[in-house]
Amino acid sequence: MRWLFVLVWLLALTGATPVFAVQPDEILPDQQLEARARNLSRELRCMVCQNQSIDDSDAALARDLRVLVRERLQAGDSDQQVLDFLTARYGEFVLLKPLFSLQTALLWLMPAALVTFGAFFLIVRVRRQRKGGETDVKLTPAEQARLGKFVKSENE
């Protein structure tokens, strides 16, 4: 009877997306290798999904990539070699952490640049304050005269 349930269930699922990422049959027997594969999977994008890593995604393509990563690792590739291999094959789009290049310089440098620039700006302001103090700037005689005029017109 249970088999019938499962069969009905499988039929119901056709066309639907199975919601499950890493499948039990993909897992490598070597635990260390498997751990490396999982770490790499988190760095790689499932290219048909919206901003999902192949570790999270249940798409068929993600599964293919996960198997591919494991194959390369079993063949003795280093982590970097696996990433290079996939980048050569699918382009930089596959990397969730983009490489540093002219194209991505702004992206990578922006946070540090912003903090540095902000800190610099603040330091300059504090220095300027210390030297003169914004509050006791002396008025030039011309300004004094203008001020006098305003005060007079206000009183009238």
Added chain:
Amino acid sequence: MIAELGHYALVLALGLALIQSFVPILGARTQDPVLMGVAGTTALAQFLCVAIAFTALTICYVISDFTVANVFENSHSAMPLIYKITSVWGNHEGSMLLWVLILSLFGALVAIFGANLPLTLKANVLGVQSWVAAAFYLFILVTSNPFLRLPQAPFEGRDLNPILQDIGLAIHPPLLYLGYVGFSITFSFAIAALIEGKIDAAWARWVRPWTLAAWMCLTIGIAMGSYWAYYELGWGGWWFWDPVENASFMPWLAGTALLHSAVVMEKRNALKVWTILLAILAFSLSLIGTFLVRSGVLTSVHTFATDPTRGVFILAILATFIGGGLALYAWRAPTLKQGGLFAPISREGALIFNNLFLTAACATVFVGTLYPLALETLTGAKISVGAPFFNATFAPLFIPLLLAAPFGPLMAWKRGDLYGVAQRLLGAFAIAVIAIVVTFTIAEGGSVLAPFAIGLAFYVMAGALTDLVERTSLFRAPAAVSLTRARGLSRSAWGTALAHFGLGVTLLGIVFETQWGTERIAEMKPSQTLSIRGYDFTFAGIAQRDGPNYRELTAKFIVRNGDVVVGVLEPSKRSFSSRDTSTTEAALMTRGFSQFYLSLGDPKPDGSIAVRLYHKPLVLLIWLGAVVMMLGGALSLSDRRLRVGAPKPAKPKTALQPAE
């Protein structure tokens, strides 16, 4: 008839908004109290109209009126009542209606609670807020009308996206919108100040409650969304750096910066120009978030190009308000009187430090989210910016913030004593060191840096409490004295301590979950057992059940700790025939602050089923920390100084309920 009534009410709201856009501002310019007084009436009337429109749509959903296209596309007669109601905002048109409902609610709240605002300021604020409202009413009426009828009534609706059929949807979007839209008030205050060319410490005091209220809703809204994704999406992740999440995170970062800079402005009459800019930015980021989520530009530049009407309309709204706001800022801000000297080592210095890093963090999220889009549009090159990038850039920006957080409240205004504060934090440092050492000796696995992260979390928590401990003479004076002193402390002091403490709690949860979470993936046959962290999960069998609008396959697992049965977990997979999709319903078991998380894969014809089992240590602290932060905000909101000489703060609790 009901749909038409709603449609009519919405058009009426647009008319009222247009009146409110001009008349009060004209009144403020001519100092005419009658014209200025119009704003309060129209703001209330606007809210009434939008509430009628929203109620009308809700009624259409409840009675499953499939002649209304929007109801047909997003509802089903067999859905439980609660989901019929939540489907109202589970789609584009309805969610925009919720957006304007909250917008008009905030307008009405200003009208009601703004009795002690200066008359011109109140008129200008409500006027500016009405510009935003008018733009969005127009957007809904022109491009996203939820009240359109179908020429022929279908027999049955197409059902709501099954993933959205969850109680999480009932709470998450309204809270998030309360946060987003709450910043529209701050924005209106900023623009009004620029128009008047006058801004002072009192202004900061009037703005702060609104900012706090919006920030609280956003905090809890984001946390809710995160928890919802965690249990609903079925792979146990709680933050994905997804553009949609980033869209809500950016206003939160800007809003947090604004909360802190507004304090400086209120107390020291400094940072005025910067605070105004942050107020404009916080709402701009909310608008950008709405644009990113609503226009479909994220899915791909190409889907945006194929149906650009909505996207272009929102983009125009964006350009008008952000561009207009910033242009006005560039024009008027230099005329605002800059005041207040500040020393680098002082309370205000610490708050500026906070602002520097929060702004940089916000900018990082912004650039990271939009960079791929911009690059593809400009050069055609496709890159991805995902979680690994954000993790790598975000942590270095947040660590200084966390280190500085306990220092801020302990510093004196004007001239702080860094060395003295460090000495007062000795207790916190000691606790951190103990935490690091203990973690080093006990912990198995996890990164080398993990113990330091634990130490940081304990430092933040202990540091947050240091101020309270000192000021109540806890452990030094008799308990009764401490209690009296604790009562005497201002609520905002409690609020600050609590919010900072919550930050440490969240950090602790994050570190534990990411570093020491364990996972088992296996194919199981009935009566087989899977073990994790000393708990045994025995697969007892599969059953099939019928829900109201789905069929579900449930697997039963008996959980044992040693020989003691501690519970039964029943994860399931639901299949919705109306949309031909399925969802995974993970089963969760909470032990203390930790959770076991069990989700199902596909059943095989031989009776076995793929199973994913996680142990998530202290995972609940991630969201609990956010709740603590929100409570801190609530305490601060109830502080006396915000009640006296300032408008009564918005009560988010009453605001939580969407209009009936």
